[in-house]
Amino acid sequence: MILHRRILSILAVAAGLVALWWATLVAFEIPPYLMPSPGSVFAAFWTDGWTLIVMAWTTVSSTVVGLLVAALCAAAMAVVFVQSHLVAQAAMPLLIVIRSTPVAAIAPLMMLMLGRGMGTSVFVVVLVSFFPILINVMRGLRSADAQSLELLRVYGASRWQMICMLRAPYALPYLFTGLRIAGGTAILGALLSEWITGNRGLGLLILDSAEMREIDVLWAAIIVSVIIALSLFALTSAAERAVLHWKT
Structure with a gap:
């Protein structure tokens, strides 16, 4: 119901x-050359549907792989930072510099190193997704109940045991919050990478459609991109409800 x-x-x-x-x-x-009618865009979905599916699959693959890599790396680094304030103080300024560097300036360099394939798109997605996940997971790990931590110390629990038994469950909601925040920027990162590198995907389709004045296909690709972003948000929220329901 x-x-x-x-x-x-x-x-x-x-x-x-x-x-x-x-x-x-x-x-x-x-005028139609600026904003086509819904009917012409729906017709583009019918006539160019297979092209949209193929391009969307490439963009989704880069986005999902990049998000997973970013989540794993950010979670691991968050654990290290929470356990060692010295490492956090030394590494955080460098991470802030990397985060502040425009992606458009880094993507061409990565294209020279990794080529025009999926690797560059995944790297850009990781770059734009890593920081919000890292910050949220760190907040979650540090939000663990102080009395419970002290009780585990009294019973002789190691740092790893305290992370697995107490800190990690507290960090789960924050992890999903970071994933929801990073999901939208991940799609933008994948599209930007495809624009810059010319790798196939929705970004390249949008660029080519604009150059060829195929405005209906352009709008169809934009709509597909929005649907993908909303789907990522919905799937992340559903996964959060399932995991937290299981945890409780």
Whole structure:
């Protein structure tokens, strides 16, 4: 019943957006070469559907692999930083410098090192996703109950045992929060990498469609990108509910 309500809500929102789309075209008399009609975009989904699927699969693959690598690396580094304040103080300024460097400046360098394939896209996704996951996991590890930590120390628990038994469960909600935040930026990172490197994917399809003035295909690719980002957010939220429900 709840699932049916959610599906109906999604369909209602989609119908409202399409109606707003039509109303905007009519009210402001926007020419088709700037904003096509919903009908022409839906036709592009039909005629270029296979191309959209292939390109979307490449972008999704880079995004998912990059997010997983970023999550693993960020979680491991967060554990090290929480256990050693000296290491955290030494490494954090370097991480901030890397995070502050524009991705558009790093991506061409990575393209020279890794080539135009999936590796560059994955690296860019890791770069833009790593920091929010790291910060959130560190907050989660440090949020463990102080009295429980002291009790484990009294019973002679090692640092690794305290992480596994206490700190990690506290960090799980923060990990999923970091993944939700990083999901949207991960899609943008994958698209940006495809724009810069020319690697196939939705980013390249958007760029080529703009150059060829295929505005309906351009908008279809943008809509697919938005759907992917929303799907990542929804899947992360569903995984969080499943894991935390199991934990409790």
